[in-house]
Amino acid sequence: MDRSVIDHAAPVRTIARESIPASPERVWHTLTDFERWPNWNTAFRRVSTDGPLADGTALICTNAHGLMLRARIARLEHYTSIGWIAQAGAVQAGYLLTLVPHGGMTLATVEASVASGLARLMPGFTERALNAGLRRGLAALHCETVRPAR
DSSP: OOOOOSOTTSSEEEEEEEEESSOHHHHHHHHTOGGGHHHHOTTEEEEEESSSSSTTOEEEEEETTSOEEEEEEEEEETTTEEEEEEEETTEEEEEEEEEEEETTEEEEEEEEEEESHHHHHOHHHHHHHHHHHHHHHHHHHHHHHHSOOO
16 A cells, blocks of 8 residues: 655645754654554554554544544555645645664654645644654654653
8 A cells, every 4th residue: 555645746745853862763653553652652642443454554643732633544564654745624744754773773764745724724834843843753753763762
């Protein structure tokens, strides 16, 4: 099911990056433990899946504001990249996260696209808000990945 995750025709697209002092495998394990996301990423109240990590697996997320989002994994390359397409009402978004080893660290890059009424009416505002959220999410991924086990 390796289809395009990013909608290059969407009114809003952005990219954020974070260097994480850990192996891609360690970052991957933190990233793909979806049910634990709310423990380290304040953007989410709840995350569940409809099965094991695989192309086509559904993610059901409730964000910090109570909005439920449904996403489906549309690209999966273990330890390298994961992408999903999410929908909430009239909003469609694509997220592609790649992990690249770089000088003993991992460069995590997330690219996102959003198509919605707000994105069409206020693309600058929507892009700034989306990019800030992506940067917060990557910073939280960084902190959780390097946090010593309890």
